[in-house]
Amino acid sequence: MMNAPVPPVYVDRASQVLRIEHNMCSQLEHLSFISEKVTHVYNPLQYAAEPHANYVRLCLGHGGPVPVLFLGMNPSVGMCQTGVPFGEIAAVRDWMGVSGEVVPPENQNPHRPITGFSYTGKPEVSGSRFWRFWQSRVATANDVFEQAYVHNFCPLAFMSSSRNVPLNKLSLPLRRELEAICWQALVDIIMVLGARTVIGIGRYAQQQASKLIDAGLVDQVHYLLHPSGLNRQANKGWDGEAFEQLTQAGVPLPFPQ
Template identity: 40%
Template sequence: MPLTPTDDLVRKQLAVAADRLRQSMNQLEFDEPVSYIYNPLDYAWDLHRQYIELASGEAEVLFLGMNPGPWGMAQTGVPFGEIATVRDWLGISGDVCEVDPEHPKRPIEGLDCERSEVSGRRLWGLMRERYPTPQDFFRKHFVVNYCPLVFMEESGRNRTPDKLSVDERQALQVHCDQHLQEVIRVLPWKHLVGVGAFAETCLKRVAASSGSEIAIGRILHPSPASPAANKDWSGTATSQLVKMGIWQ
């Protein structure tokens, strides 16, 4: 079925914004304890572009995550991109480029990676349960991450953006806020939903700076590091979305 002009325009604008973010991230520098930085918008750009092609001009709900996990978007270029979901449900295929330098404990294997990210499995698993096809989900929803970079310490430990130094966090925020503003402008969203408290804070800050009055809410982050998320995360998230009037 041919794409509608609205879909074409939305996808083009999202791709341009993502490419601008990709390039701006490569200009930033980070000091210890950050020892390795992965930018999946670089080495997994082809897969990310395929993901953007799923976006719909009718979307009303924007979900915002924080940054890639080592076994999710870091491998696939897709927000919360758990391997099986990206490959088997979203239908995204292809290879990723090499990363240099690459942490020996965090190899990038793309869709061949045999690890599974719990956060992505939970989030996309809920969407797969509720929507028969990806098209059904993307008709009204889209998912992006606030920051596209993966930060790792020498040990291989993941370091989230909120744990960066103040100066580094502020420099990162300039570009990530700009990207988020661009994404918000792409469509007349009815709901902005932070996946976790950090993302909700980002949405409120960016929406306030742009004068946007879109409804902003939050769902529990699906990370296994959260005790609450390990107790029926899908049920909790569903209840929160129903309460916000997004789902029935």
């Protein structure tokens, strides 16, 4: 008599991704970023851990592999407040239905206070553009998350007293240490997701993603124009440009018929 087939083991991808991020953050804590350039460092994966975890569980709750990973560089205003990549408040709270407690860090930048979902400052242009692109094309956020996951290469936001400091403006030795830690986390997350296509949002993210091709970990890497309000090309019509770039890349995402 033949043995009954063994049922597949359920893979809790959300818990695995959160564990990988926790290990990444623990390693980054050993690096010192404060300098003449950088006066404050925010880690929303820690002080906004609850909404961030709720976002990860929402995205990966269906249990299946995720074909496409959208890769950003590091947090801006939206994620600093909500813990969600490109986390414009209305998109996170009202469209995704993600919420949770945000406990402001002790050493806050007085020009960039953390108020979580009570934030009433200027909306993040990048987040508004990115998530509204999907809202105009699908019925629910789950229609996106069944096929794609959005993740930032680095979980930290760097600031001077009055402005953001781009990750690629850190000193080269420090950046290399940071990138090695974040790169390993990215590799581990790719393996958990089962993603075969990566879309780099902006040139820095594309460059990091291209290393996955070199390592034989994914099949395709494509570039997506960054939706930043500081990007002149994006200000000329990011929605249309993004649609064209993704369509030409043959990305199997939920576009309208």
